Amino acid sequence: xxxxxxxxxxxxxxxxxxxxxxxxxxxxxxxxxxxxxxxxxxxxxxxxxxxxxxxxxxxxxxxxxxxxxxxxxxxxxxxxxxxxxxxxxxxxxxxxxxxxxxxxxxxxxxxxxxxxxxxxxxxxxxxxxxxxxxxxxxxxxxxxxxxxxxxxxxxxxxxxxxxxxxxxxxxxxxxxxxxxxxxxxxxxxxxxxxxxxxxxxxxxxxxxxxxxxxxxxxxxxxxxxxxxxxxxxxxxxxxxxxxxxxxxxxxxxxxxxxxxxxxxxxxxxxxxxxxxxx
Numbered sequence: 278x279x280x281x282x283x284x285x286x287x288x289x290x291x292x293x294x295x296x297x298x299x300x301x302x303x304x305x306x307x308x309x310x311x312x313x314x315x316x317x318x319x320x321x322x323x324x325x326x327x328x329x330x331x332x333x334x335x336x337x338x339x340x341x342x343x344x345x346x347x348x349x350x351x352x353x354x355x356x357x358x359x360x361x362x363x364x365x366x367x368x369x370x371x372x373x374x375x376x377x378x379x380x381x382x383x384x385x386x387x388x389x390x391x392x393x394x395x396x397x398x399x400x401x402x403x404x405x406x407x408x409x410x411x412x413x414x415x416x417x418x419x420x421x422x423x424x425x426x427x428x429x430x431x432x433x434x435x436x437x438x439x440x441x442x443x444x445x446x447x448x449x450x451x452x453x454x455x456x457x458x459x460x461x462x463x464x465x466x467x468x469x470x471x472x473x474x475x476x477x478x479x480x481x482x483x484x485x486x487x488x489x490x491x492x493x494x495x496x497x498x499x500x501x502x503x504x505x506x507x508x509x510x511x512x513x514x515x516x517x518x519x520x521x522x523x524x525x526x527x528x529x530x531x532x533x534x535x536x537x538x539x540x541x542x543x544x545x546x547x548x549x550x551x552x553x554x555x
């Protein structure tokens with residue numbers, strides 16, 4: 278296994294940062310950092326160092342969480358070489374997971390009564406969000422993932438995960454293109470962590486609204502993003518459906534186990550608006 282591969286041998290962009298820095302110093306000399314500071318300025322250099330230090334801390338905490346729970350969820354897995362279903366490989370984003378502290382913070386914005394609700398993670402990757410969702414009283418938890426290798430890792434994780442906080446045991450992962458996924462006829466909480474581009478998201482959210490019109494039921498949508506400014510187009514896209522009400526939520530704090538602070542939004546289906554849109 279190279280420094281650029283995860284435990285399952287998949288290309289992992291989150292590893293090898295210290296090694297790359299050491300190689301740079303060997304190739305260009307110990308004065309290279311000073312040259313870079315002169316080129317980019319002290320403030321930008323400080324921000325660069327801060328970002329990398331934060332990434333290293335978050336990555337170490339993610340891998341410790343994996344070791345503590347005998348699973349493999351950490352890393353930033355690149356999609357180019359994975360075996361995917363559907364035509365949207367080039368529109369998917371790298372596989373990264375919501376941090377445990379970030380997820381718990383988001384869940385505080387949702388009702389405590391989740392009985393009968395199916396949690397669906399669209400673009401579930403290696404399954405960390407599914408495992409975190411199992412700490413809450415959902416009736417079912419489903420991951421939708423288009424990469425075969427990630428589905429296989431997730432299925433192993435679901436079998437091996439042990440945590441005293443776990444209260445939902447009905448977890449599964451399906452390999453499917455999100456744009457072709459059919460939502461179950463149950464109350465829903467649909468979770469997105471910036472899994473793909475806007476054109477795919479528009480199809481998925483339209484499919485969700487069509488499912489809700491066919492059978493009205495309680496539904497929440499959570500969208501989170503820490504890169505690509507995706508929240509800037511996801512929030513208006515959800516509003517534009519005309520059937521969801523955005524709930525007020527507090528801003529996400531800066532957690533050490535998160536590489537970046539997550540911008541997120543929570544929406545609840547407004548059944549009166551749905552009936553008018555009918």
